[in-house]
Amino acid sequence: xxxxxxxxxxxxxxxxxxxxxxxxxxxxxxxxxxxxxxxxxxxxxxxxxxxxxxxxxxxxxxxxxxxxxxxxxxxxxxxxxxxxxxxxxxxxxxxxxxxxxxxxxxxxxxxxxxxxxxxxxxxxxxxxxxxxxxxxxxxxxxxxxxxxxxxxxxxxxxxxxxxxxxxxxxxxx
Amino acid sequence: xxxxxxxxxxxxxxxxxxxxxxxxxxxxxxxxxxxxxxxxxxxxxxxxxxxxxxxxxxxxxxxxxxxxxxxxxxxxxxxxxxxxxxxxxxxxxxxxxxxxxxxxxxxxxxxxxxxxxxxxxxxxxxxxxxxxxxxxxxxxxxxxxxxxxxxxxxxxxxxxxxxxxxxxxxxxxxxxxxxxxxxxxxxxxxxxxxxxxxxxxxxxxxxxxxxxxxxxxxxxxxxxxxxxxxxxxxxxxxxxxxxxxxxxxxxxxxxxxxxxxxxxxxxxxxxxxxxxxxxxxxxxxxxxxxxxxxxxxxxxxxxxxxxxxxxxxxxxxxxxxxxxxxxxxxxxxxxxxxxxxxxxxxx
Numbered sequence: 001x002x003x004x005x006x007x008x009x010x011x012x013x014x015x016x017x018x019x020x021x022x023x024x025x026x027x028x029x030x031x032x033x034x035x036x037x038x039x040x041x042x043x044x045x046x047x048x049x050x051x052x053x054x055x056x057x058x059x060x061x062x063x064x065x066x067x068x069x070x071x072x073x074x075x076x077x078x079x080x081x082x083x084x085x086x087x088x089x090x091x092x093x094x095x096x097x098x099x100x101x102x103x104x105x106x107x108x109x110x111x112x113x114x115x116x117x118x119x120x121x122x123x124x125x126x127x128x129x130x131x132x133x134x135x136x137x138x139x140x141x142x143x144x145x146x147x148x149x150x151x152x153x154x155x156x157x158x159x160x161x162x163x164x165x166x167x168x169x170x171x172x173x
Numbered sequence: 174x175x176x177x178x179x180x181x182x183x184x185x186x187x188x189x190x191x192x193x194x195x196x197x198x199x200x201x202x203x204x205x206x207x208x209x210x211x212x213x214x215x216x217x218x219x220x221x222x223x224x225x226x227x228x229x230x231x232x233x234x235x236x237x238x239x240x241x242x243x244x245x246x247x248x249x250x251x252x253x254x255x256x257x258x259x260x261x262x263x264x265x266x267x268x269x270x271x272x273x274x275x276x277x278x279x280x281x282x283x284x285x286x287x288x289x290x291x292x293x294x295x296x297x298x299x300x301x302x303x304x305x306x307x308x309x310x311x312x313x314x315x316x317x318x319x320x321x322x323x324x325x326x327x328x329x330x331x332x333x334x335x336x337x338x339x340x341x342x343x344x345x346x347x348x349x350x351x352x353x354x355x356x357x358x359x360x361x362x363x364x365x366x367x368x369x370x371x372x373x374x375x376x377x378x379x380x381x382x383x384x385x386x387x388x389x390x391x392x393x394x395x396x397x398x399x400x401x402x403x404x405x406x407x408x409x410x411x412x413x414x415x416x417x418x419x420x421x422x423x424x425x426x427x428x429x430x431x432x433x434x435x436x437x438x439x440x441x442x443x444x445x446x447x448x449x450x451x452x453x454x455x456x457x458x459x460x461x462x463x464x465x466x467x468x469x470x471x472x473x474x475x476x477x478x479x480x481x482x483x484x485x486x487x488x489x490x491x492x493x494x495x496x497x498x499x500x501x502x503x504x505x506x507x508x509x510x511x512x513x514x515x516x517x518x519x520x
Binding site: 033034 | 207210211212213214215218476477479480481
């Protein structure tokens, strides 16, 4: 059959010459290649002891942020859930009482806030959608679990731990 | 006198056995490490520092695995197979001269278990030939056609390559004029007297046959561990499988020692008598040098393993019967002619 592109090359299989049939030069060549690799630098990162530096805009596990007084910023507006392309976020809103003023920043807050980490695609659109700067994907990798239900992270895992802002200022001088 | 002699030999036997087993044990680790480095990775390094406890873990795992003897197997022979394999692998190290003589007080200790045996080379060949029985019995007693086929492959490969090995050694024996291993090694004192300079072709044939005898890549058809079910030890589990694998590593160690002794001067090292060392120090350094050579050969075995692909079965037989044996015979003739010419004209 005539070739359409005219780029076809017919390879001719020549009989091996004496040196090629000896097989030994080929072995020597192969050995030299493997010994070169023996002394090569190994690119392996020994993971648990040695962590590769993350990129600055790495998106890991979500964290629900607090304001400078340690109150939760989230007001349960539901924009994150609405914007989520994977529909991973669900929440239940509740109204803040007077005694809870030191806990929540706005009058409405999320009583339940759950992210299904199996659904989440870590796109960061919730982060963009949030008007209160309450959610950021600044955590580590989401780790493996044995059961599906354990991948649904509630507020206990998502809300960032409290810290005393005055002490932070002291440390910074 | 007699009791002291027996005690001395007993201690030597225990040391040689321990060293052989430890080296075989750590060969498994070295193999995986070398494989790793040649493939740009680390190999096992989690158990202990540099993975040094890995062989112990593997051994422990072998002991605790379930031991299965197939219902149709011939039970006695099934157990006898690995036993023969490991025993023959271990006893072949008896005639290898590990070093010269140590003088402690007025006692002269020979660093060779069976010293003064004038059929050393023959003994090794006999024992290696016996090693085939372990594989053959194991494969046959499993009552499994794949095991049997693996065993037949292993046996025919061993037997064919034994001929080439023996013929290549005959040329060496024509040069040395003795079958006694300690004499062969003693003749090679210094560096220029090593037999490799006299018998390069013989050495090439010998090392090729040694690869085949040890069932190592590129001649590991009896096992094909990377793609087939395992050859003659398909039905084996637990420590019996461990013994088979262990005997292979011991065989590798012994054949490395044999090659170092026959062709690379054994315990001899360059300028050994010019450094002004005492006799005992020469012996100790010589033994260390011998082991260094052995490790070099073991490394070479592994280096080849991670470089070359496996031969096809017909290629294996072609190489053995049509190339190595004629080459070995030509080597014998050539050696004979050269020896004759040298003796007649260059006395």
